[in-house]
Amino acid sequence: MNSLNTMMLLPILGTLLIAVIPTEQTLRIKQAALATTLLVAVTGILTWFNFDSSNTSFQFVQSVEWIPSFGINYAVGVDGLSLVLILMSVLLAPIVVLAGWNESEGGRWSAKVFYILILVLETMMIGVFAATDVFLFYVIFEAMLIPVYFLIGGYGTGERAAAAVKFLLYSLFGGLLMLASIIGLYVISGENGGHTFDITKLSEMHNYMSSTTQNLLFLGFFIAFAIKAPLWPLHTWLPDAAASATPGTSVLLLGVLDKVGTFGMIRFCLSLFPDASRTFTPLIITLAVISIIYGAFLAIGAKDIKRLIAYTSISHFGFITMGIFAMTTQGHSGATLYMFNHGFSTAALFIVAGWMASRRGSSTISDFGGLQRVTPVMAWSFFIAGMSSLALPGLSSFVSEFLVLVGTFTRYPVAAVIATFGIVLAALYILIPVQKALHGPIAPGNENLPDLNLREKFAIAPVIAVIVALGFYPAPLLNVINPASAHVLEMQGFTDPTPSDSAGK
């Protein structure tokens, strides 16, 4: 069986298993969810092993007619870009389950519902990256909102209902614009060789569009993606959602779902509308640079640890977007690697922040103090996650951030220089909470907080291991990413700038 289908099917089987377990046996339910996600993770790793990185076309391809009258297929396949993102998603899923073992308690519904939602979401996360039929992509893109909506609104904290609705409305608005563009594409395909939603065929359509049409259709996709991977000024839903969601949901939301936005920019915006992409590049680079700096300043000013992490992500998504639209191999590969690395470093931050908040009963930074002396393992985990977020050399995010910067600099030096200020701001937005929460005298209410238990150590250790290992040896991922990036740029007609003072001169 096609391993993409296997990966998507397994969580569904998991939900069936969970459905037959009696509701009150929550431990069994959790174990079933963990076992399922682990199995999917193993399948994901095997898929990565079987992937031929020298081949730039889609692999593990399968296409089945779904709604033939509209030319809609269930069509899946992966290239280096989607493979890396699927790998990230399936590796994070069991960690989220293990780290948030007790997250479902205190929710509006049972643990059973919680894990069914998580597993359904996992299937969709794989599907959204694997879809090679634009319609299928759209359906999953929209359908994913449902489990996330219920996860935030049903199991979150604080203003969870309001945050969930805000998230939903923002996303639906973007989705609607994308839908209009998809219909437009479909029409154009009908006029030029037959109705289709196949991404490869649709990527020829730009030849038949006027530049106005192309620009409008591009914007439909781009705005939807700029909401997902929040780009300034479309970002305000994210801090609310992240602050209200359970930590595990936040990891999936910021780590995986938001990547659909930056993934979509590459997969759809660039390959379907190359000319429009060029037209809008200056604007998008500008917005990306604003996001980098703006997100960093808001993180510095944040008083709530979860909101702080959300704002750092806005800054990081700025880097990713900038790398994508720099149109250089370093920028592109760096951006893709950044997506993976950001998934892990944000996961680490959210998981540990979640543990801190649930122990202390507050996520306000000033309620913490001196944790390094009370809960050393938890404090160290937060510190290492923070170092990864500020892209300390030797940790994975440094490689991707530097690639993005150097790749941008060769084409847009001014943007890269401004973005480089982000590394100073990053030091501030990480070290300020580190100083307040981990250092200094032990704050009232922190004296008796328990350190990480064995389960929690097992959850955070692999995340940190990935962060460190890929910092020193990113080749396993870059080898998969590089051919895909080169392929996209080749299709766009871009070549890397040659060194201005090179020996040839």
Add this chain to the structure above:
Amino acid sequence: MTTSNSLVYLIALPLAGALILLLAGRRADKWGHLLGTAMSAGSFAVGLYQLNEMLARSTEERAVGQKLFTWISVGTFNIDAGLLLDQLSICFVLLITGVGTLIHIYSISYMSHDENRRRFFAYLNLFIASMLLLVLGDSYLNLYVGWEGVGLASYLLIGFWNQKPAYATASKKAFVMNRIGDMGLSLAIMIAFASLGSVSFSGVEEASHHASEAALTGIGIMLLVAAAGKSAQFPLQAWLGDAMAGPTPVSALIHAATMVTAGVYLIVRSNFIFDAAPTAQLLVVIVGAITLLFGALVGTAKDDIKKALAASTMSQIGYMILAAGLGPAGYAFAIMHLLTHGFFKAGMFLGAGSVMHGMNDEVNMRRYGALRKFMPITFITFGLGYLAIIGVPPFAGFYSKDLIIETAFNAGGLKGILLGSTTLLGAAITAFYMTRVMVLTFTSPKRWDDNQHPHESPILMWLPMAILAIGSVTTGFLFTKGDALANWINPVFGDHGDHHEEHLLEPIVVSGMALTAVLIGVGIALAKYQFSEVDAEAPQNVSIFTRIARKDLMQDSINEALFMRPGQALTSGLVKTDDLVIDGTVRLVGRTAIGAGSELRKTQTGFARSYAVLILIGAIALIAGIWVVTQ
């Protein structure tokens, strides 16, 4: 280039030490310090072995390399994890591991009562490994990893006692100011890649021969920013004084002997860039000159012994940076002063630690006095370091500083006279403030109360001090005998000793002037502190100049006014804007849009239903759309 498979052990040993000590946790408390020291000593042994091998090879073949693996490879951006050991980096390797091991030994005793001694040794090992990577990396990007690694170790060690809020703040300040420097290093690497197509030392050197001066000047200025951050040079100097919050062995190793000299290494290593970028080179000299006076002036007003020594470090590194900015004539002397300074300043910091150890951690020199009698070994070893730093022949600093002063004068013209005079003035002020430290601590009448019971430190502490003191006495002579160090190191700069010898002033005249300057400085200090009464409390009715010097020439006030307060204002402004303007607009739009449906919703409960409505609307739109277009 010759390859050597053992280079990696230089770094691997202390790195393994750090990991074992951190991961083993409390289980390693009993033996952690011994393992840490052994790892540092092991690395030193590998260094000696490498030196021995290197000596056996001819000048042209001394450099060795080791490629570990391909680190990053995207398009033409190819970075190997590669190491390079040549005549320049071996000097650093031996300094880092040699002085480092001595400081490990010292710390066994100094930190023996600290419950977190194991963690301290883990950080020290982490520092040694990072610092070795910094000087052994064969490309700017590899250097960068070590560069931030030492920054991290420095941060962890400055904040080792971070339960005190001031210490936690000091560590954060150091990290952030260093990051400003790191930004310079990042940009230098980006410019190098964009304009020269390479970021390895060999690649950049080769490309620099036909590169435009504009590109090289850009790289050079950015490298200078990086160097200023790491080496506490003007205008990024403000963190070093606060860094004295760290345990004193840290101040000796990181904030005196090794890490803060990384900026000098960076500039000297990038000689091919600065030699071809005169503007950047001139800026290097200017930064060095400003800082050497800046640090010296601050040093005259400090009562905290560690802060006085820190100001002195800043000033002495100013000498090194200045020498490095003088080009091929100065590189070897910059390194020579760096090495001699490594001995005498580390020795004096350990001496300060010994004094604090005997004085209940008192750091205010106004509460010292007459410790000569109680701590004779500390007095002698510190005294030898003192004679070395002020430049009394035949102690080490005399040779190395004299050569810098001489080279400064020889820069020629007005530049030479200005630089030469600055270095001379600096020498006089150095003599003044170091004599002040010496007198206030050891030879003036006692100003401490009877609760203090000063005593000499144990052998594990004074032995490293004694060894460093021997270095303070002998190294200058050894390095200059037959121009040994210059001949050893100059081939790295493509210089084979055939450059013209043109003296503005005869060496003997320069030495005479320098010694006169020193004598003036010493004389004023003796008159002021040895032969007059010193208050145990710092007098408050002092001149405006003293007040400004006590406040580090207003460095913090200036930074606060220029960056911190505007930054805070910007942050809070953006936070408000985000909520009121951006999210406010969103809320307004949302409210207007939902307004229509709100009447409907009053009869409903929960959001699930409103969601279902929205889904329904979406589905209808979808079907309608497709239906319309397929007609």
